[in-house]
Amino acid sequence: MGHIINLSAQSFLFVNQTDTLEDSDSDSSITLGDMEKYRRLGPLGKLHNFVVHIGRTPQRKQQWKLISRGKWISRDNGTRWNSWEKMLREAVPLRKCIDRYFDQYLDEHLGNDQLSDEDWVSLTKVSSILEHGKYIY
Numbered sequence: 823m824g825h826i827i828n829l830s831a832q833s834f835l836f837v838n839q840t841d842t843l844e845d846s847d848s849d850s851s852i853t854l855g856d857m858e859k860y861r862r863l864g865p866l867g868k869l870h871n872f873v874v875h876i877g878r879t880p881q882r883k884q885q886w887k888l889i890s891r892g893k894w895i896s897r898d899n900g901t902r903w904n905s906w907e908k909m910l911r912e913a914v915p916l917r918k919c920i921d922r923y924f925d926q927y928l929d930e931h932l933g934n935d936q937l938s939d940e941d942w943v944s945l946t947k948v949s950s951i952l953e954h955g956k957y958i959y
Contacts, residue, residue: 857871857874857931857935861934861935864941864944865937865941865942865944865945865948866906866910866945866948868934868935868936868937868941869909869910869913869935869937869945870897870898870909871932871935872920872923872932872935872937873895873896873897873898873909873913874897875931875932875935876895876923877897882927885923885926885927886919886923889919889922889923889926890916890919891919893912893916893919894912895909895912895913895916896908896909896912897909904952906952907949907952907953910945910948910949910952911949911953913945914942914945914946914949917937917942920937921937924936924937
């Protein structure tokens with residue numbers, strides 16, 4: 823049952839994508855090609871890239887910790903649909919911190935993942951849908 827729910831949620835989240843994403847549990851295996859693959863998913867992929875980016879080095883983790891006042895954003899994974907919901911639930915309230923991180927620490931690899939106002943509207947809507955949907959079953 824859980825697998826069916828995960829597949830359904832993934833279909834909802836990535837309705838226009840023909841390729842499925844293979845989950846990578848190791849941050850060191852994320853390449854620029856992987857970032858581009860996620861970026862093509864739109865705002866969810868851009869947020870994924872941001873979370874992976876800040877988690878890759880101790881320096882970035884420290885920079886994020888200072889900006890967010892110690893709050894963390896959980897990383898999504900491909901096996902649990904609610905990992906996307908959790909990532910969104912934690913990220914949406916930290917929008918100002920995420921925007922501040924981009925303003926202060928933007929680098930060449932993360933530049934294309936900066937979230938626009940329109941992206942934040944989409945993320946907020948998807949977060950709301952996922953939050954309410956988890957009570958259905």
